[in-house]
Amino acid sequence: xxxxFFNALGRPLxxxxxxxxxxxxxxxxxxxxxxxxxxxxxxxxxxxVEIGLLSQLVVVITGxxxxxxxxxxxxxxxxxxxxGSATGAVVSVALMRELGPVLTALMVAGRVGxxxxxxxxxxxxxxxxxxxxxxxxxxxxxxxxxxxxxxxVSMPLLVAECIAVxxxxxxxxxxxxxxxxxxxxxxxxxxxxxxxxxxMGVSKAFCFGILIVFISCHKxxxxxxxxxxxxxxxxxxxxxxxxxxxxxxxxxxxxxxxxYPAGYQ
Amino acid sequence: MMPRRDRYNGSMITVQRLKKRIGGQExxxxxxxxxxxxxxxxxxxRSGGGKSVLLKHLIGLMRPNAxxxxxxxxxxxxxxxxxxxxxxQKVGILFxxxxxxxxxxxxxNIAFPLREAGxxxxxxxxxxxxxxxxxxxxxxxxxxxxxNLSGGMKKRVGLARSIxxxxxxxxxxxxxSGLDPVVSDSINKLIRRLQQRLGVTSIVVTHDMKNAFHxxxxxxxxxxxxxxxxxxxDELRQSPDRLIQDFLVGRSEGRGH
Numbered sequence: 001x002x003x004x005f006f007n008a009l010g011r012p013l014x015x016x017x018x019x020x021x022x023x024x025x026x027x028x029x030x031x032x033x034x035x036x037x038x039x040x041x042x043x044x045x046x047x048x049v050e051i052g053l054l055s056q057l058v059v060v061i062t063g064x065x066x067x068x069x070x071x072x073x074x075x076x077x078x079x080x081x082x083x084g085s086a087t088g089a090v091v092s093v094a095l096m097r098e099l100g101p102v103l104t105a106l107m108v109a110g111r112v113g114x115x116x117x118x119x120x121x122x123x124x125x126x127x128x129x130x131x132x133x134x135x136x137x138x139x140x141x142x143x144x145x146x147x148x149x150x151x152x153v154s155m156p157l158l159v160a161e162c163i164a165v166x167x168x169x170x171x172x173x174x175x176x177x178x179x180x181x182x183x184x185x186x187x188x189x190x191x192x193x194x195x196x197x198x199x200m201g202v203s204k205a206f207c208f209g210i211l212i213v214f215i216s217c218h219k220x221x222x223x224x225x226x227x228x229x230x231x232x233x234x235x236x237x238x239x240x241x242x243x244x245x246x247x248x249x250x251x252x253x254x255x256x257x258x259x260y261p262a263g264y265q
Numbered sequence: 266m267m268p269r270r271d272r273y274n275g276s277m278i279t280v281q282r283l284k285k286r287i288g289g290q291e292x293x294x295x296x297x298x299x300x301x302x303x304x305x306x307x308x309x310x311r312s313g314g315g316k317s318v319l320l321k322h323l324i325g326l327m328r329p330n331a332x333x334x335x336x337x338x339x340x341x342x343x344x345x346x347x348x349x350x351x352x353x354q355k356v357g358i359l360f361x362x363x364x365x366x367x368x369x370x371x372x373x374n375i376a377f378p379l380r381e382a383g384x385x386x387x388x389x390x391x392x393x394x395x396x397x398x399x400x401x402x403x404x405x406x407x408x409x410x411x412x413n414l415s416g417g418m419k420k421r422v423g424l425a426r427s428i429x430x431x432x433x434x435x436x437x438x439x440x441x442s443g444l445d446p447v448v449s450d451s452i453n454k455l456i457r458r459l460q461q462r463l464g465v466t467s468i469v470v471t472h473d474m475k476n477a478f479h480x481x482x483x484x485x486x487x488x489x490x491x492x493x494x495x496x497x498x499d500e501l502r503q504s505p506d507r508l509i510q511d512f513l514v515g516r517s518e519g520r521g522h
Contacts, residue, residue, distance in 0.1 A: 123366075127360050127361075127362055127364035128364050128365075128367070130321075130360065130364065131364035131365075131366070133325075134324055134353055134360075135381065136349075136351075136354055136378075136382075137381050138350070
């Protein structure tokens with residue numbers, strides 16, 4: 001009975017550890033290639049367009065409406081205790097430390113992560129990856145390195161954009177719809193927001209970008225035969241990447257809070 | 266392990282006791298094969314009999330469970346993916362589904378191996394591509410996307426892509442499957458022509474007997490994971506073996522299994 005229990009418990013655990021190992025190996029392989037092999041600039045720039053440029057609308061809308069609703073909700077609560085003008089500080093710090101990086105990462109996982117795993121997965125099942133290998137091209141160099149580098153460059157910028165738009169829209173909502181005094185709003189926001197908040201947001205963005213790109217590329221590279229295989233790989237890539245972002249976010253918060261403590265000191 | 270020179274008998278490819286198991290099923294059960302330089306060997310056998318699997322082992326796309334594969338005196342079993350690149354410069358493969366890069370035009374597909382090998386001069390690339398298009402009779406199609414090509418054209422583009430770097434050996438995986446008889450015939454002639462013009466070693470996997478007899482110097486019959494018969498096309502035709510005769514005439518009953 002115990003054997004069966006541990007068997008039932010152990011097998012998914014082993015599979016999970018194996019999965020983590022594969023993703024980490026892919027990442028290690030990519031970083032090694034990144035520093036030792038030539039970079040395919042054209043592919044890298046294509047990916048910058050795909051990941052960075054074309055994600056902007058999604059990111060702007062995400063940041064804008066999050067800023068707007070967060071500003072409103074904060075005001076509704078803070079107004080009761082006469083702290084309405086502190087809304088700006090709360091919105092700005094929350095966006096920088098949590099909402100900006102996490103929401104952007106989730107949107108990018110859905111938009112870019114899905115596209116990556118679908119594209120690479122289709123190449124896998126139509127033997128295009130084998131064709132690359134047969135033509136003496138290492139698939140990690142050709143497919144993963146440009147995507148990983150583009151993601152590491154794009155994600156911090158996208159998150160910064162999301163935060164900036166969120167703060168701007170939050171300000172607009174607070175001033176024009178909720179009738180907070182603009183001067184107090186700005187003064188409190190600037191007073192309570194520190195550069196370490198920005199650093200934290202951008203650091204998280206960088207980490208989330210890495211999580212998304214390797215989870216998605218790995219799912220694509222290991223896609224199984226047929227349209228079902230690619231579909232499943234895409235779904236799993238988005239789900240796994242989103243969960244990884246949410247889970248890692250907690251640990252990143254706790255770790256980065258030691259280096260960049262929150263609050264005014 | 267013996268030093269490699271002792272094992273090098275001048276063959277292009279030597280396969281010894283190759284075994285491969287996929288998902289609990291034993292696909293290859295100890296294949297021995299020897300391919301001389303410059304010859305065309307056809308591997309025939311029933312669908313799903315492991316012919317493509319064998320071919321993919323020869324270029325390191327699949328790893329065997331046991332056995333050895335020697336290419337020009339080098340055992341490729343111990344090589345990792347990056348080390349295999351030097352083998353893959355020597356051996357080209359035409360995939361069953363052509364496996365063209367669907368995000369690139371015909372010309373970009375054909376130029377890909379050269380570009381990856383570091384050739385940047387657009388004039389040289391253009392010239393080499395147009396040479397290939399001429400050999401493959403594909404002039405005027407260079408700007409098309411693979412999705413807009415017929416099956417026969419895809420095969421020819423795939424072939425152009427795999428020979429542009431002038432490998433000394435070409436592997437063909439079902440080069441005529443899914444093509445009409447006329448296009449099949451043109452592919453057969455192309456294979457013959459490449460062999461005569463470039464002197465390459467060719468291994469053709471097929472279950473199309475017309476294709477097999479047309480191109481082969483020697484034929485190997487892969488049956489139940491082993492090489493069941495190995496000889497010239499005439500020897501195959503005259504073989505009294507029941508199994509082989511059944512395969513040649515396409516008789517399904519009395520296969521004996």
